Amino acid sequence: MKYLRIELRFPPDLIHPVHRLIDESDAVDRDVLLHGTVLSEPDDTFLFYVEGDIDVYADALRSVDRIREFEVTRIDETGHYVFLTQRRDAVDEAMFAPLQRPGIVVVPPIDFRPNGIAQLTVIGTGETLGDALAEFPDRIETTVLRIGEYDWRQDLFDPGLTDRQFDALAAAVESGYYESPRAATVEEVADRIDASPSTASEHLRKAESAMMTAFMELRDLP
Incomplete structure (x- = not known):
């Protein structure tokens, strides 16, 4: 569908x-x-x-x-x-x-x-x-x-990521990039999505920016 x-x-x-x-x-x-x-x-x-x-x-x-x-x-x-x-x-x-x-x-x-x-x-x-x-x-x-x-679930929170941004985020989460302490490097994320480290880093930065902006729109800002 x-x-x-x-x-x-x-x-x-x-x-x-x-x-x-x-x-x-x-x-x-x-x-x-x-x-x-x-x-x-x-x-x-x-x-x-x-x-x-x-x-x-x-x-x-x-x-x-x-x-x-x-x-x-x-x-x-x-x-x-x-x-x-x-x-x-x-x-x-x-x-x-x-x-x-x-x-x-x-x-x-x-x-x-x-x-x-x-x-x-x-x-x-x-x-x-x-x-x-x-x-x-x-x-x-x-x-x-x-x-x-x-996927109905995406409507609950949809920051409008591109496919590559989503793939980079998924790879980062799966590899432990966002764990504390961090369990993976951006180079490992890049390997998972078959991209250069600079490209993977750019995908992550843009995805993080879009997600935080969308999240803040759900809240009452002062």
Whole structure:
């Protein structure tokens, strides 16, 4: 069972009005679609996680006619859940229609980023995934960021390592590189992954940096 981590880039005129308004402000740091219900009805319901100035975000929602209603739940000083219902439009259809087919599952969250970018994970068979990607409109630029065998456990903590970075970390752990006192050298790690010591060291440094950054994002920073 394959998974794809894909990036969708929308041209300016297709960016959701809320996301366009957020792009114009530094007040909102993160806007993540956690769950959604998309039925045959014209209205869809979504749960977002929003990090930043919630008043700015709420004002953006109020300015968009097709947002039917919303409710904000405070988590902490900067984090909020936003539960909203909105009327579907042609851009929503263009984004979700290719992924609404037998043999494909969209794995939340969908991370909305500046400049009209959305990143998401989909799982399925190679053929159905390929068909879905081919059906996105030409104006929505689609990039495959990662591809591999899906493992639900990776979603619990996924720092986005490359295959070589993961191999280097696995070799380091198995060889005792991270034990105290250290039971292996970087040269031994390099031998296990058939790389030079400098290359193995670089893989480990980048992997460690990505893992620590991802870990700290899970915690409330002061």
